[in-house]
Each structure stands twice: as structure tokens, then as C-alpha cells.
Amino acid sequence: MPDTAPTKTRVPAVEGLFTTDDPPHLIGGRLAGTGGYCFPRDLGGADPAAPAGDVEEVLLSRTGTIWSFTNSAYAPPPPFVITEPYEPVSIAAVELDEERMVVLGQVHPDWGTDDLAVGMRVELCLGVLYEDDQHEYLTWQWRPVAAGDQAGEGT
Amino acid sequence: MEEIAVLGVGMHPWGKWGRNFVDYGVHAAREALDDAGVDWRDVGFVSGAITVRCGYPGYVAGSTFARALGFTGAQVASSYAACASGATALSVARGQILSGACEVALVVGADTTPKGFLAPNEGRRPDDTDWLRFHLVGATNPVYFALHARRRMALHGATPDDFAAVKAKNSRHGVHNPNARYPKEFSVEDVANSPVVSDPLRLLEICATSDGGAAVVVASMEYARRMGIEDPVRVAGISLVTPTYPDTVIDLPYLATDSAATVDPPDLTFKESIGARVYEEAGIGPEDVDVAEVYDLSSALELDWYEQLGLCEVGEAESLLRSGATSIGGRIPVNPSGGLGAFGEAVPAQAIAQICELAWQLSGRAGERQVDGARVGVTANQGLFGHGSSVLLRR
Numbered sequence: 030m031p032d033t034a035p036t037k038t039r040v041p042a043v044e045g046l047f048t049t050d051d052p053p054h055l056i057g058g059r060l061a062g063t064g065g066y067c068f069p070r071d072l073g074g075a076d077p078a079a080p081a082g083d084v085e086e087v088l089l090s091r092t093g094t095i096w097s098f099t100n101s102a103y104a105p106p107p108p109f110v111i112t113e114p115y116e117p118v119s120i121a122a123v124e125l126d127e128e129r130m131v132v133l134g135q136v137h138p139d140w141g142t143d144d145l146a147v148g149m150r151v152e153l154c155l156g157v158l159y160e161d162d163q164h165e166y167l168t169w170q171w172r173p174v175a176a177g178d179q180a181g182e183g184t
Numbered sequence: 185m186e187e188i189a190v191l192g193v194g195m196h197p198w199g200k201w202g203r204n205f206v207d208y209g210v211h212a213a214r215e216a217l218d219d220a221g222v223d224w225r226d227v228g229f230v231s232g233a234i235t236v237r238c239g240y241p242g243y244v245a246g247s248t249f250a251r252a253l254g255f256t257g258a259q260v261a262s263s264y265a266a267c268a269s270g271a272t273a274l275s276v277a278r279g280q281i282l283s284g285a286c287e288v289a290l291v292v293g294a295d296t297t298p299k300g301f302l303a304p305n306e307g308r309r310p311d312d313t314d315w316l317r318f319h320l321v322g323a324t325n326p327v328y329f330a331l332h333a334r335r336r337m338a339l340h341g342a343t344p345d346d347f348a349a350v351k352a353k354n355s356r357h358g359v360h361n362p363n364a365r366y367p368k369e370f371s372v373e374d375v376a377n378s379p380v381v382s383d384p385l386r387l388l389e390i391c392a393t394s395d396g397g398a399a400v401v402v403a404s405m406e407y408a409r410r411m412g413i414e415d416p417v418r419v420a421g422i423s424l425v426t427p428t429y430p431d432t433v434i435d436l437p438y439l440a441t442d443s444a445a446t447v448d449p450p451d452l453t454f455k456e457s458i459g460a461r462v463y464e465e466a467g468i469g470p471e472d473v474d475v476a477e478v479y480d481l482s483s484a485l486e487l488d489w490y491e492q493l494g495l496c497e498v499g500e501a502e503s504l505l506r507s508g509a510t511s512i513g514g515r516i517p518v519n520p521s522g523g524l525g526a527f528g529e530a531v532p533a534q535a536i537a538q539i540c541e542l543a544w545q546l547s548g549r550a551g552e553r554q555v556d557g558a559r560v561g562v563t564a565n566q567g568l569f570g571h572g573s574s575v576l577l578r579r
Contacts, residue, residue: 042319042320043310043319043320044310045310046316046320063446063447064445064446065442065443065446065447066445067440067443069316069439069440072311072313072439073440073442075427075430075431075442076429076430077429096335097331097332097334097335097338098331098334099327099330099331099333099334099382099383099384099385100327100330100380100383101322101324101327101382102380102382103324103381105324106303106324107303107306107318108303108304108308108315108318108319109318109322118321118322120321120322120323120331122331122434127445128443128445129432129443129444129445130430130441130442130444130445131432131440131441132439132440132441133323133434133438133439133440134321135321146338147334147335147339148338158320169320
């Protein structure tokens, strides 16, 4: 994946799920009354004690531990957008510290499944999901904690 | 829970036949009616399991099958619950029978599937978690299967050879099944030589998508008695539970679990609660089960089901497998049909196919797959977005 091209605008691939500031955060919800968390903000309300969809927007913890991990060795079908040649994407399910919830995400392409372990500490970063002539479309990714300075993309 | 009788079962062989799904469903239905000795015109209720891949006739599967068999004025319903559709359709039929709305019902599901990964419908839908997981993460179904496989390796010491051994076992069972798509024996080495799909799972360990059809004729116990059947296979329990909040086990199609920050997770995980409910309805426990048909969407998920159905303690699935207990001839054979590994999944037919296999097993008609003396059988699967599915049959 090339370094950030200065002429392209970096935009979230989907609005409203994460911030693109430094450092980035997932945008979750906090259920009114119960204080439970959900992600995405508007798709997480399964708590019968808070059924009304009364959800306050919150930024979720940026760090957690790997619950499990894998990869997509074959190119996923649409609506995944493939950049040719397809490089297998690693994926981690990460348990957030404070929220006690597991959130899925790609692993930054500098790390593969051989570099990961259940229980490993990771943090949130941004990566390019795909691009066109004008834009780089961003998604959230996980990377090992303390490895941030070597990351090629984002923060 | 009051019981109903299984009078007959039928299937169209699984494969990639490329024909209309209605053909498979009608074939299975006619076989089930013949098996039951019931005339189609005596069926009071048709319960169709929906396919979402075959256009409008698939959305109204019940009436599509009824029309293909010949309209008789029977009542009809169509149910969709993804992989749990067949169990849902059976439950609707049971409700009709136990309420007295009909005496005998036909449950049918069939599908014609495209090749490759199952993927969401077209169009940009950022408010649909099923769309988001493909678009933002590239998380196909095998990704979730592999997350659970890797978790087993970390928590319980499972090895890739254990997962491959599940596939090998089920392939040995499936060799004897004329309805299986892959009646071929695979070894652990064959699995290891197939390409990785989602680490640590390999191609031979991931369920394919298939064409197929399955049907069951069910009736009131009184109707069975009037037919002179004193000891039918009976449906003793159906579990269609949803998860209990907070469900903290990541599963497809979600990007995140519920949060346990303010409420502790329930004592039973969602998948554990599926089996617990079916045992509760039947008034028996896992120690009474002789045979099980579980959803091996991946080889590794079968090991999870051993524990979730209470066939062994958590963490003991690998030793149960290695002991040979879950092979035909063992203490508690699992997937004597060959399972999804030998069939591939025909979504709306699959939960019904599980019931067909158990009906054959409990009536001693499973041929070389027969589990000796089987009297109690349980199925388990799970439909996307929280549709539990388990059926308990006994004789």
C-alpha cells in the first residue's frame, strides 16, 4: 500500500463510525439509564433495560486485548473493495478495556497473523481501505501497542 | 411440551444441480409423503422455509411448494430465519397441530445457491451490520468461524489436526449417505494440503454452499395412532431462543458484541442457551442423548457444539473427539449424516435435513450410518442475527 498521497483527501469509508483526528477513536454509544456501551452507535441497542434507542455518543477506548484473530486469505466479495493485487487482510476481535465488549477490525497491514496472539495488547489506528483518483477511504485498524512509531499509515 | 409425531421424511440429494429450487423441494416433499403414507390431499398445513436467493417464489416458499404439489386449499405459511429457517418452519407446523388447526402438516425447505462466499444484497447500506462487516473489515463468514477456531486453540489447546480430524470423521460418515454432495473420504493430510481460507481453517474445513431440498411430514399423536403407528419418532422439543443481553461472544454478522461494562454476561452463552432450552422442553438432559446433528459450518465449530450441547464439559471437546466417542460406533456419535462437511449448506433445507437424519437414525433406517439403539437425538444450529435452532427427537 503506498504512503499517503498528499494530493488525495482522506475520508472515512463510512461516516459516523470513527474519528479521523490524532489519535483516532471509534464512535460508540452509551445507553441512557443503564450506561452500557454499543458499537456502532446506532446498531447496538440489545439491552432490554434500555429499549428506546436513547443513546449518547461516546468515544470508545483506543486499547484492548486480542480476543482472537484470523485473516481473509481469499479476496472477500463486494461490498468489500479490492485493491489489486489482493493482499490477505488480517482481522482481529479485540476486547476493549473499559467497555468490556469485543470489536472487530482489520489489523494494520504491517502485521500478519504470525505477529499476533490471543491476549496481545493492541491499539486503534487508521488505514486506507481503498482509494480512487481524489480520495483515500479510511477504516479503523488494530496494531500492537508500542509499535505505533513504526506504522506506515495513519497515527 | 406436548409432542407431535414425525410420520415421514424425504430429501433431494445435495449438489450443484443448477435446477430451480422448487424441483428439489417437491422431490423431497413427495418422498416424505410416500415415507409417511400420507396423501398430499390430506395435508392440512404447508410450512415452507424461505430462500432469499431464488426471487419472489423463494420468499413465499410455502405457497410455491403447495402450488407445485397442487393447490388443495391447505393452509400455508413461509418462514425465514437464515440457517434456522427449517426449525422455525417446523415450529410453526407444531403450533398449528397442537392448537388443533390441522392434524397433519408438511414442512419443506429447498435452495439453489450461487458459487463462492455468501455475500449481502447489493446497494450501499451503512445502517446494516451485515453490509458494514463486508465493506469495512472484509469479514466473510469463514472469518468468524476462524476467530472461534483460533480462540479454541488459545483456550483449550486445540490443534489444526483436531479440526482436520473433525472433517475426516464426518467424511467417513458421509461416504455412506446417498444424499451427501461429497460422499468421499478425506484424511487429515488431505485437509492439511488444502489452501488456507481464514487462518487456521483450510478449504476442506469450510462448509460449501449447495443445492438441496428436505421435507418432513408431522402430525398429531392422535393422527399417528389412527394410522396404526404406536411408536413414532416424536418431536419432543424445539428451541428458537434469541440471545440474552449482554451477548459478549462475537459472531456473524456483527462488528461488535454487547458490552458487559454494567451488566454481567448471563450464565449461559447464546449457543449454550439454545441446547438448554430444548432439553428443558423435552424434560431430559444431554446425558440422555444418543446421537447429534450439529452445524459444522467449519470443522472447528463442531467442537464448540459438543460443549454447547452439554455432550462434554467446556474444554473437553478435543479429548472427546480424540477418544472416538463422536464417531459412529462411539458413545455419542455426532453428524452421522456426514454433516455440512459432506453436504455443503442449502440454507432453508439444512435444519430440516438434520431432522431427516435423526428420524432415520431413531427408526433404525440409517443403513451403514446407523447408530445402534439410538432413541434420542438432538440437532443444533444458529441463524444469523440471533436465531437459535435446536430440535430434540425421541422414540
